[in-house]
Structure formats: structure tokens, C-alpha cells
Amino acid sequence: MTETLKITIDNREIAALPGQTILEAADAAGIYIPRLCAHPDLRPIGSCRMCTVIADGRPQAACVKPVSDGMVIENETEELLEHRRNLIDMMFVEGNHFCMFCERSGRCELQAMAYRFGITAPQYPFQFPAKTVDASHPDIMLDHNRCIMCARCVRASQELDGKNVFQSIGRGYTRKIGVNGEKDLGDTDMDVNDRAADVCPVGCIIKKRVGFDVPFGQRKFDHKPIGSEIEEACHV
Amino acid sequence: MNTKKRKIVIEPVTRVEGHGKVTILLDENKQVEQARLHIVEFRGFERFIQGRPYWEVPVLVQRLCGICPVSHHLAAAKAMDGIVGVDTLTPTAEKMRRLMHYGQMFQSHALHFFHLCSPDLLFGFDADVAIRNIIGVAQKFPELAVQGVMMRKFGQEIIKATAGKKIHGTGAVPGGVNKNLSIEERDGFLKDIDQMLAWSHGALNIAKDYTMEHLEEVKSFGAFESSHLSLIREDGAMDLYHGNLRAINAEGVTIFDQVNYQHYYKYIAEEVRPWSYMKFPFIKIIGPQNGWYRVGPLARINTCDFIDTPDAEAARQEFMALTDNLPNNLTMAYHWARMIELLHAAEKMRDLLNDPDLQGTDLILKGDRRGESVGLIEAPRGTLFHHYKVDENDQVTMCNLIVSTTNNNMPMNLAVEDVAKKYLNGAEITEGLLNHVEVAIRAYDPCLSCATHALGTMPLVVDVCGADGELLDRRTR
Structure with missing residues (x-):
């Protein structure tokens, strides 16, 4: 019989399994902790810090921190919500995110996160960085303007596709997603059916010639905010 | 007596879409020498659309305008139909x-x-x-x-x-x-x-x-007399969504007819003048001096042989009877035509x-990819041209737009000049002058920037300047 742990999230006691991360335990209990780099099929790396919670008094990335019996977790405190708003803001101003003509609009996790947090315009000045578009692949386009450095594509290519198409290059502000050892995406063995082509939370990796095929009203986040699927799936 | 040349400026022009400015130049005898409608905003879409994927264009380029985005959306989509090889x-x-x-x-x-x-x-x-x-x-x-x-x-x-x-x-x-x-x-x-x-x-x-x-x-x-241009259906009917180009002169004589708009650039060219961001299109075989034309409701009623809906056709016949079925060249007839x-x-x-x-x-539908395509539509304000080239990586490499109001650039300038000559009383700026100049521009329903919408309460500032730029008089309402 599997041992069951008890943890508390925002004063609510829930059951958790040994080895689960805080994020996994919260998901199972129908509690949504915002995340952008985490993906259920990929190894967590705690990169975006959106899922930061206070666990036993210390800031922890919920996607990588394992639960322990009796752990007390703060998730929706005003301080943490402010922290997340700031992160979303910074992601918007550090790229060139023009939702109004982006084909991922309505399906974009960054945009949906901003809506969930009630952000209509960033509080920080736009950086308008010079970014490139790699359209060399016949079926996939890489628009660096919209990358938020979640590295889902890096992990999906390695862990799910058995390839090594993407890599993180550089440090700090100049860090970017590169195409591994090749000049352009068209030079790699990337295939349009690769999982790496499907995991991008924003409009950076897009499949060619299918943009805007889903009308308004039928897009993923048109009617319910991001996280609803977790909150509604497991009402305790 | 002050013998200097003078300049009267109306800025902004009210109850039109977007921002415009009118300058009236007076000669030494305080007579109107020339009137100009300036378009004072710069958009730049033709440049920054380069590098974007072609399927993004109908959604991106419609951001030119919050007034008639559908026209840009559809003109661009029609051009992209050509890019993906779909003719029907x-x-x-x-x-x-x-x-x-x-x-x-x-x-x-x-x-x-x-x-x-x-x-x-x-x-x-x-x-x-x-x-x-x-x-x-x-x-x-x-x-x-x-x-x-x-x-x-x-x-x-x-x-x-x-x-x-x-x-x-x-x-x-x-x-x-x-x-x-x-x-x-x-x-x-x-x-x-x-x-x-x-x-x-x-x-x-x-x-x-x-x-x-x-x-x-x-x-x-x-x-004033002018040529008229619009899309026309193959049987000569008015068609606001699709057709071929027809141009007629002020007497109704055909200049060209049933021209496939994919080749519009063989028939239409654009001239740039230093005082406006709006270009001056003209019919090539007539030349830049006299090749300008009108577009929009008046031009469309003038160029078509008939309208294929009964009530509008009856109204068209009544409209054309006023000029014995010859082209109507009255600026104010735009309202009736509209x-x-x-x-x-x-x-x-x-x-x-x-x-x-x-x-x-x-x-x-999907077809065989092409590298270049033109999309035309009759927008509310007139013929709208979208022309694109797309490379083998699906990125736009060239974009040329001739928006409806641009086609009416010269007619609007002439209408302003005509009205200014009639209603300008010396160098004195009267309320009547301001009103009449605006009414003349407004008849064309210009969309000057596709960005803002003035509702008639915006301040109207008129400056009278000497030839040396000195402010001689100012009136605000």
C-alpha cells in the first residue's frame, strides 16, 4: 500500500504521494499553481519561476520541489501574486509580443496567463529587442521575437523525439534558443511531427501554413482562463 | 498694403477618419494660388510587413485601420489566395x-x-x-x-x-x-x-x-471633370468584392476595360510629392499631370453598366438620369451614390x-504556390490595391498598397482648391470658409490615417502665415 503524505496549500490540507513535486500534488488536488516552463510530459527544470511558492517558509519552484509530509505551502498570497505579475510583465517587455496579429493568440499560455492575472498592459518599458525569424524549415517557423526561454523545445527534442535540435545559447539577457550545431532550422533533422513542434507555450515555434485556422470562440482560452482545466478536473 | 504671399492652414480637418491638414496658399493679390490636403501621419506597413509569413498578412495588415479593417483583411486574403494558388x-x-x-x-x-x-x-x-x-x-x-x-x-x-x-x-x-x-x-x-x-x-x-x-x-x-476607376464584373455589373478594372473619362469614354488586376501596375503608377505622406496615383497612358481619377461610390456608379439588385438598380437609373446617363462629376453627388x-x-x-x-x-482550398500576387477590392472609400511578393520560405519580401483614399488624393485637393477660390474672402478666415472646405473633403469620406475617429468637436486651428513663415493671424474654434 502506497504511503500517503499530508501537505497544506493555502490552509487547505491535501493528500500527496512520496516523490511528487508540489506542482503535481497541487494539480491532483485541483489547485492551480501558474507555470510556463513546466509541461506534464517533460522533466521539470524550474526555469521560469512562475510556480514559485513559499514552502515551509522558503521560496521554492513548485515544479521541481518534492513534497514532504506536513509541508506548509503558500500559493496565492498577495506577495506571490505580485511576484508572478512582475515575471509576466518582464517576459512581455523582453520580447516582441504582438498578440494582435500572432496566430497563437487565444491559444498562447503567456497571453492567457496575463489575462488570468488581469494584466492589460505591461508596467515596464518595452525593450523592443532585435530578434530574428528562422523560416528556413519547409514546415516549421521559428520566430525568436516571441520566445520566453522556457526551453520546452530543448527538452522535448531530447526526451521525447530522441533528437537534439534545440539548445540554450548565451547567458542572461542575451540568452536565446539556438539550433543545435547548425546554421538554420532547415539544416536540422527536425520534423513537423516531432513533439518539439507542439510544446511551445507561445508563438515562437509554429507550424507553417495553418495559422488562424481556428476561429474566434473555438480557441483554447476563449472561454475559460488558463488553469481552469486543473481547477475543474478535480473538485474535492 | 502687404504684398507678401500668404498661407492659410486648417488643422485638423474635422469629422473625417484620421488626421489631415489643409493649407491654402494665397498670392500677392490675396487670391487662392493653390490648396493642398496634407496627410500628416506615416504608417510604414509596407516596410515592416517584410519578413512576416504570408498567412499572417491578412490579420497583420488590417491593423492599418480601425475603420475599414475588413477591406484590408479581404484584399490581403485575396492576394494570399493567389500565393497559395487558389483562383476560385x-x-x-x-x-x-x-x-x-x-x-x-x-x-x-x-x-x-x-x-x-x-x-x-x-x-x-x-x-x-x-x-x-x-x-x-x-x-x-x-x-x-x-x-x-x-x-x-x-x-x-x-x-x-x-x-x-x-x-x-x-x-x-x-x-x-x-x-x-x-x-x-x-x-x-x-x-x-x-x-x-x-x-x-x-x-x-x-x-x-x-x-x-x-x-x-x-x-x-x-x-470638376475627372476620370473614374473601379472594379467591374465581366458583364459590366457593379461588383464590390471582385472583378476586373475599368476606367472611363469624364465623358464616359472607356480608357481601359476588363483589365485583370494582377497587372494593375501596367496601367496605374504613383507619384510622390514632398509635402504629403500620401502618394498620387495616375493612369499611365494619360500621365501624371492629367491621369488622376476618382474612386469610391461616385466612380463605381459611373463606371458600372448596371447593378444586379433591383432596388439599387432603380436608384442608379434615377441617379444617372440627372446627367443623361453620362458620368456624374459632382463632388457632392458622392452622398447620393453612397x-x-x-x-x-x-x-x-x-x-x-x-x-x-x-x-x-x-x-x-490549396493549390500550387506562387511567388507574387495582387488582391483588389472595392472598399467603402474606393478601389484598394494590395500587392505582395513571397519567397520560397513563405516570407513576404515586397508589399505595395494603394489605399482607397490615396486614389482620391488629387480629386480632394482639387475640390478644396475649388471651394477655397469660391469662398475665401481676401485673406480673412471666415467660419464659412472652414466649413465649406471640410464639407468638400468630407464628401469623399477620406480615411486619412486609419487610426483615429474625430467627432466634430475637435479644435480647428487656422493659421495665416506670410511667405516667410511669420504667423500673421490665428483663429481657433
């Missing part, structure tokens, strides 16, 4: 796009007539500006004001049902559309369409009666809403 859409796709376009034409013409120009027609050009605005119309003619709002709403709802949103939708995609019209949506519109037709008849009668009752004034107000098109759009929407093809599910 599925019936559902073609009719959904047409419904979207007629909805746009309907709401835009209603907005212009009821909200922007009706104060001039109902109260007179010289009426007090305090009442000569949409608020004044709402107070004195409340039923008309409500009609204007409701007709605009109907058109906007049609756009939402076909494009997904009232402004900046995504309905038209390369090779087709992304949705059809549901039974519920259709039935909601059918419930109101007869009312829209009735109100369209009413608006048409106001414009017609105004013209006939003020015929002498209309004949001498911004009237209301004939309003009725035509309502009739077209009625016919389409009763067409079961709109509930079809065959939405998108």
Missing part, C-alpha cells in the same frame, strides 16, 4: 467573404452618412457648429440618429459573425475562410434585414432629396442570408 474559392468561402464585405460596406456607409456628414446636410453648411454635429442630429432628428446607430450595429454584427470579431477579425485565411454561418446566426440577421432595407431606402431618399433641392449649389461646389450602395449592400446581405451555401463546411 469554395462557394461557402466566397459567400462568407462577400457577406463580410457587404456588412462592412453597410456599416461604413451608414456611419459616414448618419454620423459624419448628416449634420452638414440636415442643418446646412453654415449652421452653428454647436449644433452641426452628431449630438445636434440626435437632439433634432432622434429617429435618424437611432437608425444610424442600429444600421451600423447590424453591419458590425455581420462582420463579427463572418470574421470572428467586429474589428480585426481572422475569418479570411489564404484559400478560404475559417468558419461558416450557423443557423442561429443567420436567423438572428434575417429577423432584422427587412428593417435595414427600409431604413436604407429612407437614407437614400434623404441624400437624393438633398441633392435635388440644392442642385444649383451642388453643381458649383467642388465640381446611399445607392448602402441599399445595394442591404439587398446583397438579404440574398446571401437566404443562401444555404453559407452553412457549407468546405472552407479552404
